[in-house]
Amino acid sequence: MSAPATRDSSMIATIDASTSVITVSGLGKTYATGHVALKDVSLDIRRGEIFALLGPNGAGKTTLISIICGLVNATAGKVEVAGYDIVADYRAARSRIGLVPQELTTDSFESVWATVSFSRGLFGRKANPAHIEKVLRSLSLWDKKDARIMTLSGGMKRRVLIAKALSHEPEVLFLDEPSAGVDVELRRDMWRLVRELRDEGVTIILTTHYLEEAEEMADRVGVIAKGELILVEDKATLMRKLGKKQLTVELTGPLATLPQALADFGLILSQDGTRLTYTYATNREGDDDGLSIAGLLAALSSEGIAFKDLHTEQSSLEDIFVSLVRREP
Amino acid sequence: MNLQAIRAIYAFEMNRTKRTLGQSVVSPVLSTSLYFVVFGSAIGPRMAEVGGVAYGAFIVPGLMMLTLLTQSISNAAFAIYFPRFTGTIYELLSAPVSPFEIVAGYVGAAATKSTVLGIIILATASLFVPLEIRHPFWVLGFLVLTAVTFSLFGFIIGIWADGFERLQLIPMLVITPLTFLGGTFYSLDMLPPVWRTVTLFNPVVYLVSGFRWSFFGHSDVRVEVSFAMTLAFLIVCLFIVRWMFRTGYRLKS
Numbered sequence: 001m002s003a004p005a006t007r008d009s010s011m012i013a014t015i016d017a018s019t020s021v022i023t024v025s026g027l028g029k030t031y032a033t034g035h036v037a038l039k040d041v042s043l044d045i046r047r048g049e050i051f052a053l054l055g056p057n058g059a060g061k062t063t064l065i066s067i068i069c070g071l072v073n074a075t076a077g078k079v080e081v082a083g084y085d086i087v088a089d090y091r092a093a094r095s096r097i098g099l100v101p102q103e104l105t106t107d108s109f110e111s112v113w114a115t116v117s118f119s120r121g122l123f124g125r126k127a128n129p130a131h132i133e134k135v136l137r138s139l140s141l142w143d144k145k146d147a148r149i150m151t152l153s154g155g156m157k158r159r160v161l162i163a164k165a166l167s168h169e170p171e172v173l174f175l176d177e178p179s180a181g182v183d184v185e186l187r188r189d190m191w192r193l194v195r196e197l198r199d200e201g202v203t204i205i206l207t208t209h210y211l212e213e214a215e216e217m218a219d220r221v222g223v224i225a226k227g228e229l230i231l232v233e234d235k236a237t238l239m240r241k242l243g244k245k246q247l248t249v250e251l252t253g254p255l256a257t258l259p260q261a262l263a264d265f266g267l268i269l270s271q272d273g274t275r276l277t278y279t280y281a282t283n284r285e286g287d288d289d290g291l292s293i294a295g296l297l298a299a300l301s302s303e304g305i306a307f308k309d310l311h312t313e314q315s316s317l318e319d320i321f322v323s324l325v326r327r328e329p
Numbered sequence: 330m331n332l333q334a335i336r337a338i339y340a341f342e343m344n345r346t347k348r349t350l351g352q353s354v355v356s357p358v359l360s361t362s363l364y365f366v367v368f369g370s371a372i373g374p375r376m377a378e379v380g381g382v383a384y385g386a387f388i389v390p391g392l393m394m395l396t397l398l399t400q401s402i403s404n405a406a407f408a409i410y411f412p413r414f415t416g417t418i419y420e421l422l423s424a425p426v427s428p429f430e431i432v433a434g435y436v437g438a439a440a441t442k443s444t445v446l447g448i449i450i451l452a453t454a455s456l457f458v459p460l461e462i463r464h465p466f467w468v469l470g471f472l473v474l475t476a477v478t479f480s481l482f483g484f485i486i487g488i489w490a491d492g493f494e495r496l497q498l499i500p501m502l503v504i505t506p507l508t509f510l511g512g513t514f515y516s517l518d519m520l521p522p523v524w525r526t527v528t529l530f531n532p533v534v535y536l537v538s539g540f541r542w543s544f545f546g547h548s549d550v551r552v553e554v555s556f557a558m559t560l561a562f563l564i565v566c567l568f569i570v571r572w573m574f575r576t577g578y579r580l581k582s
Contacts (some may be wrong), residue, residue: 032582064350069423073581091331091425099423105416109348121337122424164420 020046020170021082021203022068028076029063029227034191038075039227045172045205050198052218052235053207057259061207063103065174069099082171095123098170100209102177104157108150110139113147116163119234119240123168135166138193143158155186162193173197175206179213191217211321215239225325247293249276249300250309261301265296332427338434338457339441342408346442352437353404354446357396361450364392365457373458383544385458390540392454393512394533397447398479398508402500403484405439405569413579418466422581423543428574433485439480440473447472460544467543467552474559475536480565490577507533512541517549 029038034294038060043053052110054060066072068079070090079086107115116132122206144152149160154237158178163171177193179187194217201263208214214221221238223231231238250288254273268277278296293312300307340567365385371384380387397551411420418534421431449467454460462468490496512530523574528534529550539555548555 017376071422071581073577091427092422094425097423099419101416101419105419107417108415110344112343114344117421118337118341121333121340121427122420124331124425126332126333159369 001264019045019047022205023080024064024068024077026077027064027067027074027079029060029067029072030075038067038074039229040103041224041227041229043222043229043232044079045203046220047171047203048198048201050194050204050206050217052214052221053205053224054209054211054221055224056205056209056215056325059159059224062176063227064224064233065099065176065205065207069097069174070094091124093265095168098165098168098172098173100158100161100173100175100178102180104154104161104181106149106157106160111113111148112136112152112160114147115160115201118165119164120167124322125168129171132163133233134165138196138286139163140189158182158186164198170202172205175204177207179208179210223321223324230272231324236280238313245278245316246313247280247296247306248311248313249278249279249307250274251276252306255305259264259305261303262299263298265291265299267296283300330428331391331426332385334356335430335434335437338431339438341550342435342438343441345408346430349433350392352443354449357400357446358449358453361392361396361452364388365454369454380545380547381575383458386460387516387541387545388514389451389454389458389460390544391508391511391537393447393472394494394511394540395474395505395508395513396450396531397475397505398487398536399438400446401443401476401479402460402483402504403496404442404518405480406490406496406500408439409484409487410493410496413488414493418580431574432481432570436473436480436484437484438569442474443476443480444447444472445560462544463546464543468540471540471543471556471559474556474563477538478518478563478566481563481570485490485566485569485573488573489577504533507531508537512537512549522527532558535559 021031022043024043024045027038027041028036030036041060041064043217055061055066063072067074068081068086070086070093078094081098084092084096086093100317110118113132114134116130116136117127120127120132133142136145139158139162141159141163144156149157151246152160158181162175162178173194175190178190178194182190191213194206198204206213206217218235221231221233223227251274254278255269256273258267258269265278269275269279278293280293369385369390373383373388375385378384378387429445452571453462486496486499490498510528511531512528517534517538520528535550535555535558538548538550539552539559542552542555572578
């Protein structure tokens with residue numbers, strides 16, 4: 001893959017939050033079997049963002065993507081892509097979308113070059129060997145361009161699927177579980193590519209249940225569970241809102257009991273009396289109630305409690321996610 | 330109109346044909362040649378002429394139809410069934426293409442392939458039996474019309490089929506018997522009157538008869554009727570395909 005694109009923080013700031021590239025309103029899907037896969041989902045995807053759709057298996061992530069891309073018919077609601085209705089103006093809507101499916105569904109006997117060129121034609125674009133070459137090179141597929149797809153490894157096939165989705169220069173790229181069954185190197189490569197694409201102005205929507213992936217990449221996160229979108233939030237805000245920090249203080253000598261002056265902090269003293277654990281919500285940071293880390297440290301020193309070491313831990317998106325989904329009935 | 334997409338599908342399918350040239354062309358030509366050897370060269374000279382045409386020549390249009398029907402159906406059925414089976418159909422469904430464009434690409438390629446095959450078989454036949462064609466343009470016309478119609482029918486089977494067995498079911502159990510009983514090897518005049526009437530319900534009779542007329546200038550059924558029947562079947566297939574795409578039958582959930 002090409003050199004990693006550095007994440008330009010000014011880019012994020014210039015994303016115009018008011019322009020939606022995809023508008024989902026009141027979307028519902030009930031399958032013929034009676035299974036309700038989506039319930040009244042409404043969502044705006046902003047142009048140029050990386051949006052991660054999180055949820056456990058069977059939550060409705062793939063159904064949502066499949067409806068937007070035209071693989072599944074919705075039973076209620078509507079979707080617009082760049083202002084075009086996905087049913088009435090399906091040509092305009094779909095020509096803007098690239099889809100990388102979850103399953104490794106590739107041709108077998110065709111060459112990499114042929115299958116990627118086919119995709120471009122299918123999406124109504126004139127042949128452009130220079131663009132196909134650029135895409136193949138960026139995915140380290142150039143050496144394999146004449147290879148039959150069936151001779152490629154799983155990771156290489158995944159790259160081929162991405163190349164196909166990028167062949168027609170889409171404005172929006174859907175990655176359905178991009179790292180399922182992918183080795184670490186390819187995952188890192190993919191993340192890098194996704195950022196490069198975002199820097200070129202492509203909007204990226206990815207579904208994942210690797211929370212690490214969402215945490216690493218996403219600008220915003222949507223959590224879907226049992227067919228309902230239970231939360232959409234800036235990743236940073238979400239982490240701040242729901243994240244917890246834990247401060248562990250290693251004391252110089254054991255403490256028999258906690259002094260009364262420290263009661264407000266809700267500290268936990270370890271059995272041997274040498275370790276204090278302080279858990280607090282990160283959104284408390286900046287609150288001027290004296291319960292900050294600085295407040296605790298000041299209180300410890302005024303009580304004459306000496307400590308030799310301290311460290312903090314911040315909860316990850318994974319912890320937040322688990323607590324969110326558990327909260328659901 | 331997304332012409333690029335039609336071209337892409339068509340080229341993709343024709344490439345597949347090139348890759349599988351052996352099974353696509355050699356095997357039908359070989360099996361038809363066997364018919365010519367057995368019925369045309371070996372048995373033919375012992376048979377009486379049919380309507381003033383040597384038996385060996387008489388069976389040529391019917392045998393061409395037999396290959397044309399089975400090949401058109403299996404080509405088109407496989408072409409659309411295989412992406413459904415492997416899952417690559419996702420791309421077709423997510424692409425900005427209309428049902429007409431999809432059908433034009435797949436059916437166009439399948440029909441091209443079986444038309445070429447028909448011509449190759451005609452050329453092969455002329456090596457075994459002396460042939461003279463009365464209405465060459467009608468031969469080509471019937472060839473193309475039949476290839477398109479039955480490729481479309483094959484496309485329908487490819488969407489309907491939910492297993493490889495079903496893909497073979499209609500060609501094996503319906504088309505082959507109908508073709509054999511549709512006057513490929515005999516003229517309807519040779520049948521007892523009752524069976525002659527029954528045979529008129531077999532649609533393949535009209536195809537073979539019209540095709541034979543374009544070769545020899547006479548037929549069991551009037552050529553206009555043959556032409557109209559083929560066209561009617563084409564229109565029925567078009568409506569079925571339209572319905573399949575409208576409802577998303579076996580394509581979309």
